[in-house]
Structures are given as structure tokens and as C-alpha cells.
């Protein structure tokens with residue numbers, strides 16, 4: 001007889017970003033004026049054209065199972081979109097899933113055997129290490145900091161490779177740092193990858209959200225690299241469609257076939273209605289989003305630059321800044337000690353009514369993440385509160 005949960009789920013750490021979001025929402029529901037800078041979704045609406053297509057899908061009873069990897073119409077359009085980034089895929093090389101998170105999970109489950117190593121540049125998005133562990137693989141972190149704009153170097157990559165290395169995870173633009181690898185930097189990493197036998201999972205979900213820099217896919221650097229890369233993307237961020245749950249991966253056809261079989265036994269197709277909405281979304285980019293995010297990023301960076309104890313690298317993508325708060329460690333706020341970034345974030349939530357995410361969950365204990373996917377008014381209020389809090393530290 002055996003009773004109780006599996007070790008697999010017992011060992012999962014809950015997502016720190018989602019738990020902070022839940023705590024924040026509860027405080028807001030209690031009537032507290034909390035400014036939420038912890039969210040990972042754009043504050044823009046889903047494009048009307050996508051909403052309309054979703055409604056038509058319902059009215060026309062497009063409400064049944066579809067092909068497991070997604071409808072051909074959507075996969076073809078995704079392939080066309082990827083072609084604009086110099087990636088050569090056909091509809092058969094695409095697997096659409098219920099969000100990019102799902103695509104990533106499929107990828108780790110399909111590629112990793114127990115004990116395989118997955119190289120994760122840190123800071124990393126919170127879900128990567130947990131997904132790697134769920135696949136019974138081992139995350140191998142490469143630490144980075146502001147000195148390289150949170151990007152790994154070819155020498156660091158080379159040093160992390162062992163005979164057990166199975167996957168290198170790249171996320172450009174990055175959550176939580178907003179860093180974007182330049183084409184030359186990716187080329188240098190690709191040269192290291194070429195010398196060894198392993199895969200690259202390239203999470204490009206923020207690819208449309210870049211500010212004055214070029215975002216390229218490592219897979220566009222040659223057929224050999226494309227063959228061993230799994231490109232991940234989705235509709236949540238670029239099209240403000242977080243709730244619709246549509247993400248996808250593009251990869252070598254044999255890999256996609258295996259992952260499609262895996263998905264066929266777990267979730268099957270992504271929601272039919274969401275797929276139709278995604279087809280329509282691909283025809284429409286909200287042109288207002290990028291200039292607005294640039295304005296907000298610059299505003300936040302400018303305000304932070306005038307505050308004590310805080311330093312901040314300039315991100316060039318996504319909608320996050322990732323300031324360093326280590327100069328506050330050892331200080332106190334109204335007799336409460338600030339010993340680490342978790343104390344820093346908790347004190348800000350409880351005493352300054354600002355919700356942001358401590359860097360510990362991202363493998364960056366000196367930092368915290370601010371999402372600027374909120375209104376200019378909220379950002380101004382939050383920066384005033386943060387400044388007042390910092391001025392009170394002794």
C-alpha cells in the first residue's frame with residue numbers, strides 16, 4: 001500500500017511570480033491600494049481582430065477537436081511568420097500547444113532522459129528549472145551579472161559542457177532581465193554548439209518586443225544550427241493573448257513528430273477557438289505597444305537612476321527592468337532588517353504597497369524584477385513610493 005503525493009510534485013517549487021501575483025491580488029481585493037509591478041503580461045487588450053475571429057469560431061461551431069499539432073491554416077501562417085526571421089520551416093515542422101509554457105514542457109519531456117544536463121543561463125525564467133527537473137534532467141546554471149548585461153559568454157558555455165549536456169536553453173529577449181543577445185554574440189555561442197552534440201531550446205516569446213536592437217533567432221545562423229534548435233514562441237506577449245493559451249514550437253520534423261505523439265496523449269490540440277483567434281492575430285500587430293514600452297522603460301530607468309542604493313542595467317527587450325538592490329542589504333526600514341532581496345520585496349509590499357518580484361526565484365539574489373506592463377500613472381506612483389522607501393532606509 002502506498003499513499004501520498006508523488007515525489008515529482010512534492011519537489012516542485014511553486015512559481016514565485018504567480019504566488020506574489022496571488023498575494024497582491026488578495027491585498028487589492030481587501031481594498032489596499034497596491035501597485036502591481038509583478039505581472040508578466042501586457043496591459044494592452046487582445047487585438048479586436050483576434051477577438052472577432054474567436055467569436056466567429058464559436059458561432060460557426062468550430063468547437064471540436066482539431067488536429068493535435070494545430071490546424072494547418074495556423075501552422076502555415078506561423079511558418080510564414082518564422083520565414084520573416086530567416087527560418088525555413090513548413091507547417092509540418094510546427095507544433096502548436098496550449099501556451100509557450102506547454103511547448104517548453106513538451107520540448108524538455110521529449111528531449112531529456114533522466115540525468116541529462118540542461119544548461120540554464122542565470123538569471124532564468126522561474127519555470128525552466130522546475131520543468132527540467134520534471135523531465136528528470138539536471139539544471140546546470142551559468143551565473144551572469146550586469147557586467148555582461150546578464151548574457152553568457154562562449155567561454156562560460158564551453159566550461160559548462162559535460163558529456164551529459166543535452167540542451168542549452170536560450171531566452172532572448174530575457175525574462176527577467178530584458179537582455180537581448182546581439183547577432184555576433186549568438187554567432188559566437190553557435191560556434192561552441194557546433195563543436196558539440198546537443199540541442200538548443202530558444203525561447204523567443206518576447207521577440208517582437210525589442211527596443212532599438214535587432215532580435216534574431218540562433219536557428220537562423222545556419223541549417224546545421226536550425227536542425228538542432230527548438231524555437232519556442234507564442235501569442236501571449238506580442239499579441240496580448242495570455243488567457244487564450246496558444247504557443248508553439250518549430251523544430252526538425254522528426255522531433256516535432258515525437259513531441260506531437262507526446263502531446264496527443266497529454267492535452268491533444270490547443271483550444272480550437274483560440275487557434276482561430278491566433279490565425280487572425282498574425283495579421284495584426286499593435287503598433288502602439290513598442291513605443292509605449294520604450295517610453296515606460298526609459299521613465300523607470302530615469303527614476304531609478306536618481307534613487308539611492310539602486311543600480312540598473314539598461315534592458316533592450318521584453319517589459320522588465322532588473323535592478324540591483326544589494327546595496328540595501330544590511331540596512332533597516334523602520335527597524336525591519338533588509339537582509340536579502342526577499343526581505344526587500346516583502347517590506348516593499350507590506351509597507352510601501354508595491355508588488356515586485358525578488359530575484360531569488362530567478363537565480364539572481366542581488367536583484368528584483370519590475371514589470372512595466374502597467375499604466376504610466378501607476379509607474380509614477382510606484383516610483384514615488386519606492387524612492388520614499390529607499391530614503392527611509394538606515
Ligand SMILES: Cc1ncc(COP(=O)(O)O)c(C=O)c1O
Nearest residue numbers: 040099100101125175234236247
Ligand atoms: C520567458 C517566457 N517563456 C515562456 C512563457 C510562457 O508563456 P505562455 O503564456 O505562452 O505560456 C513566459 C511567460 O511568462 C515567459 O516569460
